[in-house]
Every structure is written in C-alpha cells, then in structure tokens.
Amino acid sequence: MRNFRAKVKRDRYVGLIALPGFLYLLIFNCVPMAGIIVAFQNFSFRKSIFQNKWVGLKWFTKFFHSIYFTRVVRNTLVLNALVLFSGMLFSILLALFLNEFKNQRLKKFCQSATYFPHFVSVVVLVGIMTRMFDTTTGVVNTAIAALGGSKVDFFNSNVWIRPLYVASSVWSGAGWGSIIYMGAITAVDPTLYEAAMIDGCDRFKQMLHITLPSVKPVIITVLIMNIGKMMNLGATKVLLMYNAATYETMDVISTFVYRTGITQGEYGYATAIGLFNSVVNILLLVTANYISKKTTEVGVF
Amino acid sequence: MKKSISLLLVLTMLLGFASVAARGEAIEGVPDLRGKTVRLLSMETYASSGSFSDIMPLFKRYEEMTGVTIEWDSFSTDYVTVMQTRLAAGINLPDVVSLGGSLDLSLASKLIEDEMFVNINDYLDDLPNISRFFNESRPDIRRSLTYYDGGIYLLPCSTYNNREDEFRKLQNGGDNIIWYRKDIADKLGIGCPTTIDEMHALLLAYKDYDPDMIPMLVRDWTTWCSPYVFAGSYGLHFEQMDSSSDYFYPDENDRIVFEPITDAALEFVTEMNKWYSEGLFGFNADRQALAASGKAGAVWYQKDANRISTNKLLAENGFPEGHFAPVPWLYGPEAKRGIGMRAPFGGVVGITDTENAKTALEFLDFVFFSDFGIACQLAGVYGDNWYYDENGMPMLNDETLQAWYVDKTGNWRTVGGGVHIRMPQIKDYNIEYGLIQQLIDCGINEPFTEESLNAYLDWQDAAFETLPFMFYTQDEMEEYNSLYMDIKTYVQESLTRFIMGEEPLANWAAYKENVQKMGIEKVVAIVQSAYDRYLSN
Known part of the structure; x- marks a missing residue:
C-alpha cells in the first residue's frame, strides 16, 4: 500500500494529465455499458431499465432469423475490410511520400491539402460524388461519353457502388490517417539513414529497409485497433449512397438497424445488434492480436 | 409641457387598449392560460433552434391573447432520434411532442403502448374545437387515430378542416x-x-x-x-x-x-x-x-x-x-x-402524460383548431395581416397583398402565417382559396397559371384515396414488423432489379413464391383485420 501511494505521489502529474481521458472513458464508455441489459428487455419509454420486461434472447433471435442477416453482416465486413486496408495502404504511402519532400513549405502545403477532405461533411462529400458521377450531367460520364464509351449508372450499380464508397473514404481519410505514420517516421533515428547512405542505399532502399521496418509496430497497432472496429460502419454515408437497386452490396448492419429498429423506437432490438457487433469486434481484435504476436511479435496487449 | 406629455401618454395608452379591445371583440373562445407554460417539441427546418415566439409575430400574438408562455424545443436534423431520446430521458418532458414529418406506425404504437401520451377522449368535453373537428369536420381522421382500445392518443398535423370540399382533391393530390x-x-x-x-x-x-x-x-x-x-x-x-x-x-x-x-x-x-x-x-x-x-x-x-x-x-x-x-x-x-392522394394528415403530435396536459390541449384547441386559429395559420396576424369582411371571411389587407407582390415565392411566413411547424396545423379550403382568389383578383397571379390549374383539375379526376392510417394491436404489430420489414426490403429491391434488368423477368414466378414463403398471407390478414376495425370505428 505504501508502495502504491509512493507511486501515485511520484506520478501525480502524469496521472493528472491522464485524468480527463480516464473520466471521459468512465462516463461515456464504462457507465453506459449498464445499458447492455436493454438487449434482453422489452424497452419502454415510460419505465426505467430496472422495470422493463425481460424477453431473454428474443431480439437476438429476431436478428439471426432475418433472411438478410447473412447479407448485412457480409456487406459490413466486406465494406469495412476494403476501407480499412485500402485506407491504411494509402495513408502509409502518403506518409512515406510526404517524408521524402525536401522543400518544407511544399511538404506542409501538401499535408494540409490532404488533411482538408477529412473536414468535409459526409453529406457534402456524397453530394459532390452524386454530381460528379451523375449519368446525365456528371463530369465522369461526360468524359466517358466523349471518349466513345457508354455511360455508367454508378449509383445504381452493384458493381460500382462499393468502389465509389471505398474510393471516397480513402480520399477523405488518407491524409488524416497519415498523421500517425508521419509521427512515427519522424521518430526514426537519423543515424540509421546516414549509415545506410554510407552503405550505398538510395532513397527507395532507405524507405524500404529503414523507414518501413521502423514504423511497422505502429502499422500493426493501427491495423489491430481497426480490426477491432470491423463490425462498426456508420449508417450516414451508406444511407446517403444506397437505394433499393444497391441493397445487395450496400445494406449493412447499421442501415438494417436504422430501418427496422431505431426509427421504430425498438431500442432493445438496436441494443441487441449493437451488443452482437461488439462481441464479434472483441473476437476479431483478440484474434488479430494473437496472430500478430505469433508472427511479428507485435501486439497491443 | 409636462402636462402635455402626460396627456399624450395617457391618450396613447387608451388608444392602445381600445385597439386590443377591438381585436378581442372579434375573437371568441380565447382560453385563459395566464401564468401557464406550454412546452412544444417540434421538428422545424425554418428556424432550427430559435423561438417561434420571437421570430413569428403570430405566436407572439397568441402569447399576448392567452397569457400562456410558449417554450419551443425545435430541431431540424435527426429529429426522430432527438425526440425519442428526450422521451426516453423521462424528465422535463415536453407537453406536446411532434412525432416527426412522416408518421411511423410502429413508433406511434410503441409510444402509446408505453403510456407516454394522454387519452384525448378524456378531455374532449373541454375542447370544443377539437371535438368539432373529430366529430363533424373529419370523422375519417378520428377513425384513423382511434387506437384499438378505443382511445385517441394523437392529434393530426397538416390536414384540412373540410373533407368533402370540392378543392380537396386538387390540393390533396x-x-x-x-x-x-x-x-x-x-x-x-x-x-x-x-x-x-x-x-x-x-x-x-x-x-x-x-x-x-x-x-x-x-x-x-x-x-x-x-x-x-x-x-x-x-x-x-x-x-x-x-x-x-x-x-x-x-x-x-x-x-x-x-x-x-x-x-x-x-x-x-x-x-x-x-x-x-x-x-x-x-x-x-x-x-x-x-x-x-x-x-x-x-x-x-x-x-x-x-x-x-x-x-x-x-x-x-x-x-x-x-x-x-x-x-x-x-x-x-x-x-x-x-x-x-396525399395522406389525410402528415405527422401527428401526442400530449405527454404530465400535469400540464390539460393546458397544452386547451392551447392547441384554440391555436390550431378554432376558426380563428385556422384563419391565422393561413393569413397571418389578425389585425396586422388580415381582417374579417362583412361575410365573416378572412381577407388580406393591403400591406399583406403588397408583401405577396414583392415575395412571389408565395411564402406565407413573410406575412406572418403559414408557419409549417410540425404541429396540428389545420387548414381550410374555403379560406385558402378565398385568399388565393384575392391574390389573383389583385393581379398577383404567380401562384397558379392556367396550365397549372388545368393540371390540378385533371388530377382531381385521377386522384385516389390511399389506404388509411390504421393502428394494430400489440400482437398484430409485433408479427407485422417481424414479417413485413424483410418482405418490404425484398419487394422494393426485387421490383427495382426487374426494371433495371438485373433480375430477368422470367424469375417473376420465383419472386412471387418467395414473397409468399416469407409470410405475406399472414401480413395481409393482419392489415385486413386492422382495416376492418378502421371501417367499424
């Protein structure tokens, strides 16, 4: 006990810095977890969660028995995987590319320019895409037609809608995502590059053999953390982009919940699906971490 | 000098009182709600976070007339989620709750079943205008809004006072x-x-x-x-x-x-x-x-x-x-x-089960369901924007007509009326078309061209009634939701794919069989029983 107190006293300022984050997690992440019990209840607007009627696994059964269960889970995983891997790839490439800039002003300008799309609202982003890929007046289809090709109905096509979703996500997120890799690259010991230059490495080889291995732990950590969010996919962008013609490839868990649960006040159902997502996320996280530790000896826990 | 100023002030005050008294004489049935407050939760895109009492002269006037204080709680985005969160919080409940721009049957049923709203039937004796609306003007809406237990828990928004009017189909298409x-x-x-x-x-x-x-x-x-x-x-x-x-x-x-x-x-x-x-x-x-x-x-x-x-x-x-x-x-x-045709009403409001329920209902009864309130919703502030002619019909005054002439978008808000909030706003064809005729007579023919009017007339012939809004019992609702949500998704998707050619038309029989396998017969039986109940209400 005395030892603990001594440690607290020693690290009090570090603890003070961590306190807001700790409180945030406690208030917004830990305390609301008590609401998980709603997944096993018939939620009532009038009653407290301690007074609601217990319904057991009713909501889970309802979700699993839906004919669209497999489809929405598959679409969620596929869309997330595509966004995750392509997003990370482009973020890393962008960070490596920006790191090679010698002109600092140009580098900062490029950084700012690539961060900017992150701040564009998803509604605006989809609005821009709708205009760009429109079959009637969109610049893309106009160009296709001018080159002698046939116009493509991008937003009503199950073939094209996913690439559109992923590409726009990469466009809006790659710059922002590269920040963490830029930070990791900055921390690489400059003497390593000097030694490599003496050994005759050109810039590409330095990138390949020094920069990339140095940021590998960060890449793996980010990858594992993102795999832990594989079942989460915000409904907003999909709701804005999909329609009945593209349900096959774009209907995801969150839009399914929105249509069949939230808008109807069925919070028990929505919570059950949320809980299911979280359990799968934890399983994915643990699995990814295990595989990573076995193969690269890097893990988040 | 001081005497002259005092005299002038007294005269001004007397004239002011006389003016208010004159306005008051023309208005009957103004409820005395002095010292009371009504809290309204509403979706609004016009002023997402403002108080309508500040920006809409009409509501300022209502406050002056009834003595009530209106507390607005309005949101423009993600309204249904915000509304549900407010209700789920269980404290500081608003008195009047709009359920949003479109009516979700499941949500409405759930809120009623959870006893969030009062049974308006219990208050009808004190609500002359709402009673008249349900019993004389729009018994069809009363039938629609009668819950399976016989209670009425919701009031309609955006509807018309006179169902059988010749203009109904024109406007309601x-x-x-x-x-x-x-x-x-x-x-x-x-x-x-x-x-x-x-x-x-x-x-x-x-x-x-x-x-x-x-x-x-x-x-x-x-x-x-x-x-x-x-x-x-x-x-x-x-x-x-x-x-x-x-x-x-x-x-x-x-x-x-x-x-x-x-x-x-x-x-x-x-x-x-x-x-x-x-x-x-x-x-x-x-x-x-x-x-x-x-x-x-x-x-x-x-x-x-x-x-x-x-x-x-x-x-x-x-x-x-x-x-x-x-x-x-x-x-x-x-x-x-x-x-x-457009649904007979667009959206609904419920009155939460609080001690303020009676006040809220009396307020709504006067503001939205009385003849005076209906005229104000259409024409703006009485005295400032319109007056009653010798036949008792509302007429726009010259300033208002001039404002219309300047703002040809037809935005009633510019003259203080047409608030379009998601509240039980009732309109009246006779008043509305009387006002439009007044605009046309004054040479302000922007609202309609001859071609538009002909199109309206053609619609009158082609328009059909949609299936009425109907409530299900709890068991029916549960089965309906568990079966129909998937069927609806499948049907929407399949029809679109057939039209786009992504699904060959040769697969129509298989599509039909799938819909049947998914339980459409059970769903039809549920809708049928609700419809039978509606007809017998």
Missing part, C-alpha cells in the same frame, strides 16, 4: 406531375400524350431528336419521384415507395390486396423494364435546373412548376420557344389511371 417539352413535341408533330403508349412514343421521339437529351427525368429509385410514378396507370397504388401502406390496397369488396405480386405489377414492371433498357430514364435530384437548361424532354416535377418560371428560365438558357406543359394523368393498357 401529391405535389408532382409530368411536364413535357411541348415546343419540341410540336416540332415533331406529336400531340400531348394521354396514354402510357403515347408517352413511350414521345420519349423515344425525344431520344431520336437529341441523343443528349434525357427523355424522362426522375429523381431516384426510392422516393416519390421514381419510375414507380407510372404504377397508377396499371391500376396499382404504390407509386410512393416510402410508404409501406401503399403496397396494400382494398379492392371493391374491401379485401386487402398486396399489389406488388399481382399480374398488374408484372405488366407494369415489364413495361418499365422496356423503357429503362431503351435508356428513357434519367436520374437526377436537380430536376428543376436540368429541365430549365433544356436537357430534359419530360420531367416529373411540382405541378405548379410554372409558378417558379421553368419556362422563363428555359428561355434565358437559349430556348426562347421552350415550353414545358403539363401532361394529363396517363391511361394504362386497361384504360386505368390514378395517382395516390
């Missing part, structure tokens, strides 16, 4: 019709289409005339502005895909039919598939702009589109002879035609 480029059709020697086949021929002619032109411009696949708008010509009633009730329709024997699996649906889908494969549809949300730029042959757009001068814009864009004219509603292969 949906907002859109087909407009076509008459100048090009004339050049091609083609008259105004009256049937689906003639429309098809016209669209093909547009395509031949200019390959870059969009023959038929609609918006997308899931709203009221999709190729489904032509379903009415096949005797179908589901042109508005967003409304689940549109897939069900009672036949002449009041038996509920699930229309998307009928032979008529196959015929419709087959024809639309042909149009789609011929490249006759263009999808774009900016229909007005595209039409005005001369890029559309035909467009599904507001039936009073001439009011916003599409043709004027067309001329400015290099088509001086350009002329969009309305197409009368098209007859299908079996000489059928029709388009669903």
Whole structure:
C-alpha cells in the first residue's frame, strides 16, 4: 500500500494529465455499458431499465432469423475490410511520400491539402460524388461519353457502388490517417539513414529497409485497433449512397438497424445488434492480436 | 409641457387598449392560460433552434391573447432520434411532442403502448374545437387515430378542416406531375400524350431528336419521384415507395390486396423494364435546373412548376420557344389511371402524460383548431395581416397583398402565417382559396397559371384515396414488423432489379413464391383485420 501511494505521489502529474481521458472513458464508455441489459428487455419509454420486461434472447433471435442477416453482416465486413486496408495502404504511402519532400513549405502545403477532405461533411462529400458521377450531367460520364464509351449508372450499380464508397473514404481519410505514420517516421533515428547512405542505399532502399521496418509496430497497432472496429460502419454515408437497386452490396448492419429498429423506437432490438457487433469486434481484435504476436511479435496487449 | 406629455401618454395608452379591445371583440373562445407554460417539441427546418415566439409575430400574438408562455424545443436534423431520446430521458418532458414529418406506425404504437401520451377522449368535453373537428369536420381522421382500445392518443398535423370540399382533391393530390417539352413535341408533330403508349412514343421521339437529351427525368429509385410514378396507370397504388401502406390496397369488396405480386405489377414492371433498357430514364435530384437548361424532354416535377418560371428560365438558357406543359394523368393498357392522394394528415403530435396536459390541449384547441386559429395559420396576424369582411371571411389587407407582390415565392411566413411547424396545423379550403382568389383578383397571379390549374383539375379526376392510417394491436404489430420489414426490403429491391434488368423477368414466378414463403398471407390478414376495425370505428 505504501508502495502504491509512493507511486501515485511520484506520478501525480502524469496521472493528472491522464485524468480527463480516464473520466471521459468512465462516463461515456464504462457507465453506459449498464445499458447492455436493454438487449434482453422489452424497452419502454415510460419505465426505467430496472422495470422493463425481460424477453431473454428474443431480439437476438429476431436478428439471426432475418433472411438478410447473412447479407448485412457480409456487406459490413466486406465494406469495412476494403476501407480499412485500402485506407491504411494509402495513408502509409502518403506518409512515406510526404517524408521524402525536401522543400518544407511544399511538404506542409501538401499535408494540409490532404488533411482538408477529412473536414468535409459526409453529406457534402456524397453530394459532390452524386454530381460528379451523375449519368446525365456528371463530369465522369461526360468524359466517358466523349471518349466513345457508354455511360455508367454508378449509383445504381452493384458493381460500382462499393468502389465509389471505398474510393471516397480513402480520399477523405488518407491524409488524416497519415498523421500517425508521419509521427512515427519522424521518430526514426537519423543515424540509421546516414549509415545506410554510407552503405550505398538510395532513397527507395532507405524507405524500404529503414523507414518501413521502423514504423511497422505502429502499422500493426493501427491495423489491430481497426480490426477491432470491423463490425462498426456508420449508417450516414451508406444511407446517403444506397437505394433499393444497391441493397445487395450496400445494406449493412447499421442501415438494417436504422430501418427496422431505431426509427421504430425498438431500442432493445438496436441494443441487441449493437451488443452482437461488439462481441464479434472483441473476437476479431483478440484474434488479430494473437496472430500478430505469433508472427511479428507485435501486439497491443 | 409636462402636462402635455402626460396627456399624450395617457391618450396613447387608451388608444392602445381600445385597439386590443377591438381585436378581442372579434375573437371568441380565447382560453385563459395566464401564468401557464406550454412546452412544444417540434421538428422545424425554418428556424432550427430559435423561438417561434420571437421570430413569428403570430405566436407572439397568441402569447399576448392567452397569457400562456410558449417554450419551443425545435430541431431540424435527426429529429426522430432527438425526440425519442428526450422521451426516453423521462424528465422535463415536453407537453406536446411532434412525432416527426412522416408518421411511423410502429413508433406511434410503441409510444402509446408505453403510456407516454394522454387519452384525448378524456378531455374532449373541454375542447370544443377539437371535438368539432373529430366529430363533424373529419370523422375519417378520428377513425384513423382511434387506437384499438378505443382511445385517441394523437392529434393530426397538416390536414384540412373540410373533407368533402370540392378543392380537396386538387390540393390533396401529391405535389408532382409530368411536364413535357411541348415546343419540341410540336416540332415533331406529336400531340400531348394521354396514354402510357403515347408517352413511350414521345420519349423515344425525344431520344431520336437529341441523343443528349434525357427523355424522362426522375429523381431516384426510392422516393416519390421514381419510375414507380407510372404504377397508377396499371391500376396499382404504390407509386410512393416510402410508404409501406401503399403496397396494400382494398379492392371493391374491401379485401386487402398486396399489389406488388399481382399480374398488374408484372405488366407494369415489364413495361418499365422496356423503357429503362431503351435508356428513357434519367436520374437526377436537380430536376428543376436540368429541365430549365433544356436537357430534359419530360420531367416529373411540382405541378405548379410554372409558378417558379421553368419556362422563363428555359428561355434565358437559349430556348426562347421552350415550353414545358403539363401532361394529363396517363391511361394504362386497361384504360386505368390514378395517382395516390396525399395522406389525410402528415405527422401527428401526442400530449405527454404530465400535469400540464390539460393546458397544452386547451392551447392547441384554440391555436390550431378554432376558426380563428385556422384563419391565422393561413393569413397571418389578425389585425396586422388580415381582417374579417362583412361575410365573416378572412381577407388580406393591403400591406399583406403588397408583401405577396414583392415575395412571389408565395411564402406565407413573410406575412406572418403559414408557419409549417410540425404541429396540428389545420387548414381550410374555403379560406385558402378565398385568399388565393384575392391574390389573383389583385393581379398577383404567380401562384397558379392556367396550365397549372388545368393540371390540378385533371388530377382531381385521377386522384385516389390511399389506404388509411390504421393502428394494430400489440400482437398484430409485433408479427407485422417481424414479417413485413424483410418482405418490404425484398419487394422494393426485387421490383427495382426487374426494371433495371438485373433480375430477368422470367424469375417473376420465383419472386412471387418467395414473397409468399416469407409470410405475406399472414401480413395481409393482419392489415385486413386492422382495416376492418378502421371501417367499424
């Protein structure tokens, strides 16, 4: 006990810095977890969660028995995987590319320019895409037609809608995502590059053999953390982009919940699906971490 | 000097009192709500976070007249989520809660079942205007809003006071019709289409005339502005895909039919598939702009589109002879035609079960359901914007007419009326068209052109009633939701895929079988029992 107190006293300022984050997690992440019990209840607007009627696994059964269960889970995983891997790839490439800039002003300008799309609202982003890929007046289809090709109905096509979703996500997120890799690259010991230059490495080889291995732990950590969010996919962008013609490839868990649960006040159902997502996320996280530790000896826990 | 100033002040005050008294004389049944507060939770896009009492002179006047303090709680985005969160919080509940712009039957049922709202029947003796509305003006709405236990827990928004009025269908038809480029059709020697086949021929002619032109411009696949708008010509009633009730329709024997699996649906889908494969549809949300730029042959757009001068814009864009004219509603292969009327009311409000419920109901009874309140909603602030003529009809005064003349968008808000909040706003055709006639008589003919009015008249003939809003019992609701949500998704998706050619029409039988396997018969039986109950209410 005395030892603990001594440690607290020693690290009090570090603890003070961590306190807001700790409180945030406690208030917004830990305390609301008590609401998980709603997944096993018939939620009532009038009653407290301690007074609601217990319904057991009713909501889970309802979700699993839906004919669209497999489809929405598959679409969620596929869309997330595509966004995750392509997003990370482009973020890393962008960070490596920006790191090679010698002109600092140009580098900062490029950084700012690539961060900017992150701040564009998803509604605006989809609005821009709708205009760009429109079959009637969109610049893309106009160009296709001018080159002698046939116009493509991008937003009503199950073939094209996913690439559109992923590409726009990469466009809006790659710059922002590269920040963490830029930070990791900055921390690489400059003497390593000097030694490599003496050994005759050109810039590409330095990138390949020094920069990339140095940021590998960060890449793996980010990858594992993102795999832990594989079942989460915000409904907003999909709701804005999909329609009945593209349900096959774009209907995801969150839009399914929105249509069949939230808008109807069925919070028990929505919570059950949320809980299911979280359990799968934890399983994915643990699995990814295990595989990573076995193969690269890097893990988040 | 001091005496003169004092005298002047006293005179001014007396004149002020006299003016208020004069206004008060004309108004009957003003409830005394002094010292009381009414909290309203509402969706509003006009002023997302403001107080209407500050920005709308009308509500300021209501506060002065009744002595009540109105507390506004309005949101413009993600309203339904915010509203549900407010109710789930369980404290500081608003007194009057709008359930949003469109009415979700499941949500409304759940909130009633959870005893969030008071039974308005218990208060009707003290609510003369609401009683009159339910019992004399709109018994059909009373039937719709009667819960299966016999209670009435909701009040309707955005509806009309006089159901049988001749203008009802004109106004209550949906907002859109087909407009076509008459100048090009004339050049091609083609008259105004009256049937689906003639429309098809016209669209093909547009395509031949200019390959870059969009023959038929609609918006997308899931709203009221999709190729489904032509379903009415096949005797179908589901042109508005967003409304689940549109897939069900009672036949002449009041038996509920699930229309998307009928032979008529196959015929419709087959024809639309042909149009789609011929490249006759263009999808774009900016229909007005595209039409005005001369890029559309035909467009599904507001039936009073001439009011916003599409043709004027067309001329400015290099088509001086350009002329969009309305197409009368098209007859299908079996000489059928029709388009669903707007639902009898748009959205509902509930009165939360608090000690303030009676005050809230008395407030709503006067502000929205009394003759005076209805006139104010349409014409603005009494005394400032309008007055009663010798026949007791509301008339706009000169300043208001001048404001209309300046603001030709027809925005009643500029004169203090037409608030369009999601509250039980009731309108009255006689008053509304009296006011419109007054505008036309004054030379302010912007609201309608002759062509628009003719389109309205044509609609009157083609418009049909949609399936009424009906409540289900708890057991029915549960089974309906568990079966129908998947069926609806499957049907929406399948019909669209058939039209787009992604699903071969040869698979129609399999599609029909799947819908049956998914339990549509049970769902139809549930809708039937709710409909029977509605008819017997």
